[in-house]
Amino acid sequence: MLSVKPYRGSRDFYPPEMRFRKWMFSRLRSSVEQFGFEEMDAPILEPIDLYLAKTSEEIVSTQIYTFKDRGDRQMVIRPEMTPSVARMVAGKFRDLKKPVRWYSIPNLWRYERPSKGRLREHWQLNCDIFGAPDPFWADLEILHLAVTLLKNFGADHTMFRVKVNDRRIINYLFENVLQIQADWWAPVARIMDKKEKIPRDEYMTMMIAAGLGDAQIAAVDLYLENPARFFSDHKVSAPVFAEMENLLVAATESGLRDFVEYDPSVVRGFDYYTGFVFEIFDLTPGNNRSLFGGGRYDHLLENFGIQSANAVGFGMGDVTLQDFLESHKLVQNPDKLVHVYLAVFPDPSLLPHALNIATDLRKAGLNVEINLGQKKMGKQFQEADEKNIPLVIILGEEEIKNNSVQMKNMKNGTQNQVLLGNLQESIQSEWEKIYAAKN
């Protein structure tokens, strides 16, 4: 016998879960479109070359789903959307009106050990701006978009915080201050990220194991604990520092004062980013995890022969977002909407008549479920009730003779005879009562 379970780490979306997903995505879509973004999509299969250049080594070697197609071509089920977006922007770079504002909500696959918040298949909202005349303005617009996405679900500044940094500052730390080789940047950054979460001596042991001496460890301490002092002591390039400061001032003055702060520990991996980076954290005590993040990646199109494009964006996963919305009680899961259940007495000769009524109501824009052969009227009422359909239209031989139907309001139990010519109007007035009773 076949298993009824979905593949490990993936999800079945039964109608209730699908309604939730559609509600969440439709909120995301309307927020993003308020910022003038346009939706796009790419095939879920891409050749592996697309990922070899930019995607992190760890993902490519251990996490991607890859196989040879029947034409011996090495294909990948996309683990992230950015390479496909870059390919498509590059493909029409001359013709696209700049700045390009694109978004997508693709499903992505990674071979991971499934755990809470980490699945093999997840959906991800991707938003990117390419070719802004002034990248700084685009960075700020992206910050506003990221904050607005959560605010439009009803989240406020007590629930999340945006932490910003600049990759050029981190590069300066590693290259000019610590002076360590590029292949040690990522491991050292990972240890830095643990600094606040582990005992000091454990942290020291790890830093020493990574080859850092006392002066280097002290410089990292200064950077993380007193970045302003670090910037002046170590002469971090004035324009980069000024840009970070300008971004914070402009964010503050444009309504993001309570949402955005500088955080030297934000790194966002070493794969793409070239400037501004940010990460949004859940402020729930005890669940202070990263919700999503992004930043500037200006070299994204270089592998396609395009040098000049600046780019900034982010990706937000559906599993993390759903957890956030649920833990902050921001979920509004709409019911299935069926306006009318059409109950029909068990006489086959009534069926065409019933279908004609259903067709008329549907033409008028109503959602109509029709009885599909249930003989007992009591069972039909029960079906409407179980499916939470508040209005039942009853059709029997007697009613056909009188060119009418019975209409039963399942919420208050009232039942009336209605002439067919008045049916749409009567349904509308019953539904107005039902809405009024709900609110």
Add this chain to the structure above:
Amino acid sequence: MLSVKPYRGSRDFYPPEMRFRKWMFSRLRSSVEQFGFEEMDAPILEPIDLYLAKTSEEIVSTQIYTFKDRGDRQMVIRPEMTPSVARMVAGKFRDLKKPVRWYSIPNLWRYERPSKGRLREHWQLNCDIFGAPDPFWADLEILHLAVTLLKNFGADHTMFRVKVNDRRIINYLFENVLQIQADWWAPVARIMDKKEKIPRDEYMTMMIAAGLGDAQIAAVDLYLENPARFFSDHKVSAPVFAEMENLLVAATESGLRDFVEYDPSVVRGFDYYTGFVFEIFDLTPGNNRSLFGGGRYDHLLENFGIQSANAVGFGMGDVTLQDFLESHKLVQNPDKLVHVYLAVFPDPSLLPHALNIATDLRKAGLNVEINLGQKKMGKQFQEADEKNIPLVIILGEEEIKNNSVQMKNMKNGTQNQVLLGNLQESIQSEWEKIYAAKN
């Protein structure tokens, strides 16, 4: 350098193509929901066992995308949705309220030689009814749904025709009249399907090569050319014949007279179907191809240990539907909707002020594109114009002093000063003019 092309047989959806897809799918969704169907989804990866039982031999052996995952499990990128739907219905069979009316619009993959109307990746609307009290009523409801889908795009009876048949009639022909072995049914059915398209002698040669004698070929002729006579001559089981006739009568009486006809040549493959089958044909002269089809498949859940479920449904591909809509000029491709372009004079100190205005307008539900650092106002107007945004709000230092903006209607060239307090109202009234001018 990396290629910018999508994988062979798949499509990139740039924003214009994506708008089209969203328009088409949203029309499909609202039509299907008028029939009380609920949307669901399943993972795109399923274990191969799911397809070995029911999917056609040809698809499994030559067309599926299959590979071993890193845990050595043989996985498939779904070539069709029905097995996943069956798995999910079976998984909650006791708890689901019957009849179950589900739909989905999954992307499907088949390794095919790409040609017009045949791609490796396509989307497919799937609609199914499981567990109807009377399957006959469900068959009729599915017919109505299939017709309504096309009618709701504006198609009429001059553009398409639904041809119906019953698999039990075809089984009777093969088993009781022709008396040929089951593994020859499919090849003979394929030759029958060619009968009207090839010369008679070529047809005869093929039938003889398939092992049919004169009496058998004559019986097939009678079946295809005069089915009523065939039914009486060959004593086709009365209930099956009566059911087909009842379906046609009920379809006729419920508004489908001009849309539905009996056609003995409709078979729909030998994999799933157990009763009623239908296929919808484009009536365009010279392009008389099948658009989509479906039917009854009552044994679908048996591999999951569920014997009692009846089921009927169909799948409709997006590529074929798009061709149909385009060839009959039924496409209404909506523009990107941006209400306002916010032009800002090239002074960085204006940026927070501009963002505050954008935030207010977005809060009011408007879609707003803001200038991202373009220095010249002329270029900003040009950008709005190229993107077909009809309303530009202009913000400069002078305007900030007066607590106002300039508002320019790009369609008629008028420009006015508007106080910030009146901005939303003024935008609304400008947009009313723009809509009025359009219609």
